[in-house]
Amino acid sequence: MPRPDLRAELGADPPPGLVAALSPEELGELTSAVREAKARQRAALDRAANDALGHLPGLVRKAVLRMLR
Amino acid sequence: MSAALEARAEVAKLARLLGSAPEELDYLTKARPDDVRRFREQLTDALFDRDKARFGRLAAPSRILPAQLAATIAERALGPMLCARLSGLIEPDKAIDIAKRLPAPFLVEVAIEMDPRRAKDVIARVPAELVATVARELADRGETVTMGRFVGYLGDDALAAAIAGMDDFALLETAFVMEGKERLDRILKLLPPERLRAMVATAEQRGLWDETLDLLMLVSPQRRATLVQTALDTGVEGILPSLFAAVDSTGSWESGLRMLAELPPDSKQQLAAYASTLNGTERLRALKQAEALHLTKELGPIGEALKR
Numbered sequence: 001m002p003r004p005d006l007r008a009e010l011g012a013d014p015p016p017g018l019v020a021a022l023s024p025e026e027l028g029e030l031t032s033a034v035r036e037a038k039a040r041q042r043a044a045l046d047r048a049a050n051d052a053l054g055h056l057p058g059l060v061r062k063a064v065l066r067m068l069r
Numbered sequence: 070m071s072a073a074l075e076a077r078a079e080v081a082k083l084a085r086l087l088g089s090a091p092e093e094l095d096y097l098t099k100a101r102p103d104d105v106r107r108f109r110e111q112l113t114d115a116l117f118d119r120d121k122a123r124f125g126r127l128a129a130p131s132r133i134l135p136a137q138l139a140a141t142i143a144e145r146a147l148g149p150m151l152c153a154r155l156s157g158l159i160e161p162d163k164a165i166d167i168a169k170r171l172p173a174p175f176l177v178e179v180a181i182e183m184d185p186r187r188a189k190d191v192i193a194r195v196p197a198e199l200v201a202t203v204a205r206e207l208a209d210r211g212e213t214v215t216m217g218r219f220v221g222y223l224g225d226d227a228l229a230a231a232i233a234g235m236d237d238f239a240l241l242e243t244a245f246v247m248e249g250k251e252r253l254d255r256i257l258k259l260l261p262p263e264r265l266r267a268m269v270a271t272a273e274q275r276g277l278w279d280e281t282l283d284l285l286m287l288v289s290p291q292r293r294a295t296l297v298q299t300a301l302d303t304g305v306e307g308i309l310p311s312l313f314a315a316v317d318s319t320g321s322w323e324s325g326l327r328m329l330a331e332l333p334p335d336s337k338q339q340l341a342a343y344a345s346t347l348n349g350t351e352r353l354r355a356l357k358q359a360e361a362l363h364l365t366k367e368l369g370p371i372g373e374a375l376k377r
Contacts, residue, residue: 010111010112010115011114014108018104018105021101022097023096033093038116045150
């Protein structure tokens with residue numbers, strides 16, 4: 001059985017062969033690495049979106065914000 | 070291909086996606102490479118699909134905006150990360166029209182952030198000269214994993230241009246991690262003899278023998294013979310001990326020795342002359358492996374030289 005938290009982070013069942021090859025500690029490490037990568041990417045995307053909005057005039061900014069929601 | 074080499078390449082690619090150093094993921098080399106690849110694809114989906122609807126709405130206005138205005142907005146307001154997300158959501162011809170108006174350093178940043186699978190129709194249309202410029206810049210930055218992800222989606226002209234844009238070190242490293250390695254034979258066919266010689270010389274100077282072994286194992290016997298002969302003609306004296314060391318460290322004795330056994334007689338004869346550069350232990354180890362695999366006879370002069 002894959003660790004539920006790895007499945008949740010991935011949004012899918014990880015390959016059973018991969019799960020079987022790793023110890024619980026290694027699976028935990030991999031799950032943390034995935035979680036950190038997702039958080040890092042989310043932060044970078046939010047930063048990029050905010051930077052982009054900062055370049056737009058007020059009215060356009062509101063319209064784009066609606067698109068992004 | 071050697072499972073150990075395949076695992077190393079897969080771990081390098083996953084590490085790039087996770088933003089980790091490959092050595093931090095060493096424990097994954099014990100998993101099957103196919104499982105690591107499948108996991109990387111799942112992770113890519115998790116990272117790129119999450120905001121697809123949101124970015125789809127942002128991509129919609131690009132249909133009506135003139136390309137020059139869209140390019141200005143892309144560079145000045147959106148930035149490379151958002152553009153990378155939008156690249157697969159814009160109509161391909163429009164995306165190319167916009168890309169042609171963007172500076173190369175910006176396109177390089179976009180390429181680094183892109184998932185090529187989601188923009189393959191766009192990548193296939195990128196003009197060869199633009200591909201060469203971006204490939205050169207990616208090579209300068211050591212972004213060989215990024216290049217390896219794109220190679221499989223380039224047409225022959227663009228691929229030739231990309232290769233021309235890379236130095237030999239980047240070419241060998243990219244070949245090692247590239248997606249769609251079945252194209253390697255075709256890629257080598259595109260290389261003129263002087264480029265092959267330079268590549269072999271670089272492999273020796275930079276100690277890229279694992280990568281070279283991987284390449285040799287994946288190409289056709291004919292191409293392999295050409296590469297080995299090129300190394301011999303170039304006077305790469307360390308070829309035999311270096312290949313044996315790579316075969317030993319990656320546990321690929323059977324495929325490595327079989328590969329040598331399949332070489333044309335002349336190449337085997339020339340390689341045998343380099344057996345004297347092996348020390349006693351190396352020679353004995355190679356001989357034992359050849360005997361255990363019943364390949365001594367097929368190795369011909371190399372097998373004879375190992376016995377001396």
